[in-house]
Amino acid sequence: MQVTLGPVPYYWPAERLxxxxxxxxxxxxxxxxxxxxxxxxxxxxxxDDWIGLGRELRQAGKAVVLSSLALVEARSExxxxxxxxxxxxxxxxxxxxxxxxxxxxxxxxxxxxPTLNVxxxxxxxxxxxxxxxxxxxxxxxxxxxxxxxxxxLGQAAxxxxxxxxxxxxxxxxxxxxxxxxxxxxxxxxxxxFRCLEHPSGLPMATRDGDEFLRINGIQLQSGRWLHLLxxxxxxxxxxxxxxxxxxxxxxxxxxxxAYAAVAAGRPAPALIPGLDPAACCDGYWFGEAGMxxxxxxxxEQEEQV
Amino acid sequence: xxxxxxxxxxxxxxxxxxxxxxxxxxGLRDDTNARHFxxxxxxxxxxxxxxxxxxxxxxxxxxxxxxxxxxxGWTRWQRAVDQAADLGADALIAADLGVLDYAARRHPxxxxxxxxxxxxxxxxxxxxxxxxxxxxxxxxxRVLSMAQVQALAESTDVELEVFAFGSLxxxxxxxxxxxxxxxxxxxxxxxxxxxxxxVRWQETPRGLESRLNGVLIDRFQDDEQxxxxxxxxxxxxxxxxxxxxxxxxxxxxxxxxxxxLMAAGISAVKIEGRQRSPAYVAQVARIWRQxxxxxxxxxxxxxxxxxxxxxxxELSEGAQTTLGAYHRSWQ
Numbered sequence: 171m172q173v174t175l176g177p178v179p180y181y182w183p184a185e186r187l188x189x190x191x192x193x194x195x196x197x198x199x200x201x202x203x204x205x206x207x208x209x210x211x212x213x214x215x216x217x218d219d220w221i222g223l224g225r226e227l228r229q230a231g232k233a234v235v236l237s238s239l240a241l242v243e244a245r246s247e248x249x250x251x252x253x254x255x256x257x258x259x260x261x262x263x264x265x266x267x268x269x270x271x272x273x274x275x276x277x278x279x280x281x282x283x284p285t286l287n288v289x290x291x292x293x294x295x296x297x298x299x300x301x302x303x304x305x306x307x308x309x310x311x312x313x314x315x316x317x318x319x320x321x322x323l324g325q326a327a328x329x330x331x332x333x334x335x336x337x338x339x340x341x342x343x344x345x346x347x348x349x350x351x352x353x354x355x356x357x358x359x360x361x362x363f364r365c366l367e368h369p370s371g372l373p374m375a376t377r378d379g380d381e382f383l384r385i386n387g388i389q390l391q392s393g394r395w396l397h398l399l400x401x402x403x404x405x406x407x408x409x410x411x412x413x414x415x416x417x418x419x420x421x422x423x424x425x426x427x428a429y430a431a432v433a434a435g436r437p438a439p440a441l442i443p444g445l446d447p448a449a450c451c452d453g454y455w456f457g458e459a460g461m462x463x464x465x466x467x468x469x470e471q472e473e474q475v
Numbered sequence: 476x477x478x479x480x481x482x483x484x485x486x487x488x489x490x491x492x493x494x495x496x497x498x499x500x501x502g503l504r505d506d507t508n509a510r511h512f513x514x515x516x517x518x519x520x521x522x523x524x525x526x527x528x529x530x531x532x533x534x535x536x537x538x539x540x541x542x543x544x545x546x547x548g549w550t551r552w553q554r555a556v557d558q559a560a561d562l563g564a565d566a567l568i569a570a571d572l573g574v575l576d577y578a579a580r581r582h583p584x585x586x587x588x589x590x591x592x593x594x595x596x597x598x599x600x601x602x603x604x605x606x607x608x609x610x611x612x613x614x615x616x617r618v619l620s621m622a623q624v625q626a627l628a629e630s631t632d633v634e635l636e637v638f639a640f641g642s643l644x645x646x647x648x649x650x651x652x653x654x655x656x657x658x659x660x661x662x663x664x665x666x667x668x669x670x671x672x673x674v675r676w677q678e679t680p681r682g683l684e685s686r687l688n689g690v691l692i693d694r695f696q697d698d699e700q701x702x703x704x705x706x707x708x709x710x711x712x713x714x715x716x717x718x719x720x721x722x723x724x725x726x727x728x729x730x731x732x733x734x735x736l737m738a739a740g741i742s743a744v745k746i747e748g749r750q751r752s753p754a755y756v757a758q759v760a761r762i763w764r765q766x767x768x769x770x771x772x773x774x775x776x777x778x779x780x781x782x783x784x785x786x787x788x789e790l791s792e793g794a795q796t797t798l799g800a801y802h803r804s805w806q
Binding site (some may be wrong): 240241242243244245248251252266267268269270271272274285287288289290291292293295296297300308309310315318319322340342343344345346347348349352353357358359372373374375376377378379380382383385390392453454457458459460461462 | 543544545546547549570571572573574576577592593594595596597598599600602603604606607617618619620623626630645646647649650651652653655656657658659661663664688690691692693694706707710711712713714716717720721722799800803804805806
């Protein structure tokens with residue numbers, strides 16, 4: 171299985187983004203997704219900057235994909251998506267049906283991003299006819315449904331790459347409202363870019379202290395990090411050709427090395443610094459509530475026996 | 476402009492039509508529809524009765540098959556589409572590309588509406604659905620400002636339908652997994668948000684607590700009205716503040732925007748609430764019928780009547796209404 175690095179979901183300043191991607195050049199990842207997917211007001215990098223960065227990463231041997239905005243509301247935002255789809259150089263991850271249409275009209279092959287709501291083979295076939303080459307299933311999709319979809323395509327599944335997110339914050343919801351701005355009583359139009367202060371999102375806890383969700387501008391993320399390192403065999407068996415790691419604000423290099431090792435059949439390091447397994451989840455993959463921690467529970471039970 | 480009202484049951488359907496709905500929307504009693512609640516929705520026989528009633532009164536009936544079809548249940552979605560066509564529904568409301576593809580090829584005469592669950596917010600997205608499936612109408616997610624709705628209406632020839640009144644979805648419809656993160660059931664896959672089976676109410680010394688699969692959604696004091704535990708309207712802690720971090724319990728009410736919606740050429744206004752009582756639907760339909768008629772008669776002079784607004788406020792969640800995303804300051 172290939173290893174891919176999803177787009178950075180947070181608002182990191184330009185220096186941090188540059189430093190991050192400088193390290194990425196040396197990491198064992200095959201494909202790097204670049205671009206702003208959450209909020210069009212975040213402009214640490216312009217589209218030209220992303221394209222420039224993409225060229226550098228390509229020089230370093232990485233395949234590069236430019237990701238589009240998940241929620242497009244204004245004409246100006248669609249203008250950026252259009253330029254992205256017509257870049258003529260890099261593949262595009264379409265995260266909304268408008269981007270699918272623009273990629274299709276530009277005759278460009280595209281990645282169907284996780285927000286496109288692709289749940290069945292007939293939908294996959296429609297998108298294939300529009301130019302889809304890579305499918306990233308919705309994050310809530312369980313193992314058996316990924317397999318059923320790949321099987322259901324039959325011959326048409328040949329040549330389709332299937333990329334399953336296995337690590338990182340789960341993108342759970344989008345809104346017109348900016349929750350980061352709301353948390354500090356500011357309207358979205360005068361947000362003051364307060365999300366710069368939260369490089370891993372703003373924690374939102376229940377009133378009894380459970381770290382439930384994370385606020386990331388107009389997006390809500392899971393409070394627990396998806397962590398499927400122990401289940402990569404089942405990810406491969408379900409038909410995945412690639413695993414996607416979504417960047418977080420801490421030691422991403424350690425995460426990448428651990429997953430790349432296991433994907434290549436080598437043992438994983440016992441611990442990833444800064445990652446508390448008790449703060450992780452894996453429920454979706456096993457057909458349960460997304461926040462469930464099934465592998466962890468099984469492990470604990472085993473230890474008790 | 477069409478007044479489209481919810482029909483969660485046969486009684487609800489009759490009430491909606493008797494009180495002025497031009498059209499009603501309904502769903503089957505399974506997970507093919509995004510309001511899959513116990514005790515709601517229609518059997519085959521009830522659908523036929525409902526259609527007959529609507530026909531007699533000159534109203535239209537739309538069938539919602541608007542969850543996302545999954546491989547193991549595909550025949551259920553296929554059957555639901557066939558039923559819509561066989562019964563002679565005036566349109567099918569769907570979001571899934573596979574379902575739309577099946578409907579367009581198998582039943583080319585069946586009018587297709589893109590469900591709000593399809594999350595289409597741009598002329599480009601609408602063009603995709605138009606090119607592939609010939610959709611006639613699209614329901615817009617509750618994320619666009621009034622100016623954005625106007626701009627979109629100018630740039631497409633697909634009919635647009637907007638939410639006019641009812642419970643406010645804070646997140647982009649079709650893009651919200653909060654319920655499945657907590658309970659395993661989502662609107663997309665199972666047609667349920669915060670399924671009742673996952674809800675627990677508990678009296679504690681600190682107040683009445685509502686939990687969703689164990690997660691504390693809210694805690695109410697004696698003088699507070701307890702809302703249903705949906706994640707987006709619970710009270711949570713951010714930094715040191717506790718409150719409605721995402722949205723307070725409130726309902727959308729766009730009565731004041733009617734002249735602008737009409738001027739923008741919006742084809743239909745949709746009342747939310749298939750899970751509400753027939754009496755609720757009757758009251759809301761009656762007010763909106765009067766308002767649309769008044770606005771059509773005199774668009775420039777139209778002002779929402781005070782008694783309409785106060786009745787609608789009483790019918791709202793938390794007795795509060797908002798213009799939601801239509802009003803930029805809400806965002």
